[in-house]
Amino acid sequence: xxxxxxxxxxxxxxxxxxxxxxxxxxxxxxxxxxxxxxxxxxxxxxxxxxxxxxxxxxxxxxxxxxxxxxxxxxxxxxxxxxxxxxxxxxxxxxxxxxxxxxxxxxxxxxxxxxxxxxxxxxxxxxxxxxxxxxxxxxxxxxxxxxxxxxxxxxxxxxxxxxxxxxxxxxxxxxxxxxxxxxxxxxxxxxxxxxxxxxxxxxxxxxxxxxxxxxxxxxxxxxxxxxxxxxxxxxxxxxxxxxxxxxxxxxxxxxxxxxxxxxxxxxxxxxxxxxxxxxx
Numbered sequence: 001x002x003x004x005x006x007x008x009x010x011x012x013x014x015x016x017x018x019x020x021x022x023x024x025x026x027x028x029x030x031x032x033x034x035x036x037x038x039x040x041x042x043x044x045x046x047x048x049x050x051x052x053x054x055x056x057x058x059x060x061x062x063x064x065x066x067x068x069x070x071x072x073x074x075x076x077x078x079x080x081x082x083x084x085x086x087x088x089x090x091x092x093x094x095x096x097x098x099x100x101x102x103x104x105x106x107x108x109x110x111x112x113x114x115x116x117x118x119x120x121x122x123x124x125x126x127x128x129x130x131x132x133x134x135x136x137x138x139x140x141x142x143x144x145x146x147x148x149x150x151x152x153x154x155x156x157x158x159x160x161x162x163x164x165x166x167x168x169x170x171x172x173x174x175x176x177x178x179x180x181x182x183x184x185x186x187x188x189x190x191x192x193x194x195x196x197x198x199x200x201x202x203x204x205x206x207x208x209x210x211x212x213x214x215x216x217x218x219x220x221x222x223x224x225x226x227x228x229x230x231x232x233x234x235x236x237x238x239x240x241x242x243x244x245x246x247x248x249x250x251x252x253x254x255x256x257x258x259x260x261x262x263x264x265x266x267x268x269x270x271x272x273x274x275x276x277x278x279x
Contacts, residue, residue, distance in 0.1 A: 001029050002109070004073040006101045007080045008094065010087040010113030014190035016047045020113050024048055031077035034069060036093055040084045057081065059093045066100040073106045080111075087115050091135040091161050117159050120186035120220035123196050128157035128225070136161050137170055144170065148177040149270070153226050153234045160221040167219050168208050174223060175201040181224040188217035234271065237261050241272050250276055 001007075007026045012018040027033060027050050034057040035041035041054055057065035072079055081088050081097060088094030102108050117133055134151070137144045137160060151158055162170050171183070183204055185197045195214065199207055201223070208214050240260055244253035250272050257268050 001026065001078050002107060003031075003078045004076050005078050005107040005109050006069060006073065006098065007078065007109045007111055008088050008098060009080050009082050009111040010115065011044060011082050011085060012190065013085040013114045013116050013119065014188065014194075016044060018114050018190055019044075019048065020111070023111050023113055024050070026080050026111050027052065027082075029078070030080035032072055033080045033082060034065065034097070036083040036088075041082060044082075052080075057093060057097060062093050062096045066097040069097055069101055070104050070106075073101065073104070085114075085116070087113065090115065090117075114190075116161065116186075116189055116218070116220050119189050120184070120196070120222060121159070124184040124186070124198070124222050126157060126184065126222060126224075130155075131157040131159055131222075133159045136163075137166075139166065141169065141173070144173050145177060148173055152177055155227070156225045158223040158225060160223070162219040162221055164215050164217060164219070167215065167221075168205055171201065171204045171208070171221070174221075175204065178223065178226075183224070184222040186220040186222070187214065189220065191217070193217065233261070233263060234267075237263050237268060237271055238275065241268070241275055245272065245275060
């Protein structure tokens with residue numbers, strides 16, 4: 001191992017056997033392991049016969065913990081950074097710590113491995129050459145809907161993470177905003193009750209309600225992107241509205257744009273509001 005260095009180590013998302021030989025070597029040889037939850041870390045390390053000094057680094061203490069990492073690195077020690085599952089800093093703590101270490105001039109070494117989004121994509125059977133990883137949607141309903149509206153016209157497969165207590169509300173909001181698209185629901189990946197289910201967005205809530213067990217665990221949601229024509233149609237609507245709004249009121253511009261483009265009035269009105277606000 002190169003000392004001093006921070007090693008960003010991916011760990012299993014469920015099955016403890018899903019760890020690379022390199023990751024095990026780094027964890028065994030590191031002077032200190034910075035873990036999101038030391039209890040989770042101990043379970044993994046004990047399973048693989050790794051004894052190590054642990055410190056805590058999570059979303060509530062990351063700034064202070066990053067300074068501890070700098071102290072350790074300044075002493076010439078090597079540090080391994082792990083999250084509870086998967087790759088640190090990907091919808092998990094770690095990005096601030098990595099930036100702090102890099103900015104201080106120390107080496108950061110990635111040790112790749114498990115990732116829930118890629119795991120779900122590999123088994124979904126979706127022929128999508130491009131995808132957008134979004135991560136977790138906002139918890140509040142209004143904010144969640146605003147974010148989905150911003151994603152509505154993107155032609156890329158959309159990849160979300162979601163928690164069990166919010167997944168039904170999120171899927172319902174997706175159906176409301178996106179309409180009838182295909183969704184792949186992946187839960188408990190690599191674990192005993194792993195489930196990968198494809199359906200239409202309009203059927204997803206009923207699927208959850210039919211079996212309460214499907215609401216347990218962590219979720220990856222893969223949602224079909226907008227048809228290419230949708231993005232092109234909004235581009236044309238925006239062009240028309242921008243011209244009209246320079247010459248008339250918003251109400252008049254909306255009415256005329258609907259006549260010119262044939263688009264839905266509600267969609268044109270929402271787009272006109274965005275343009276009017278400079279969005």
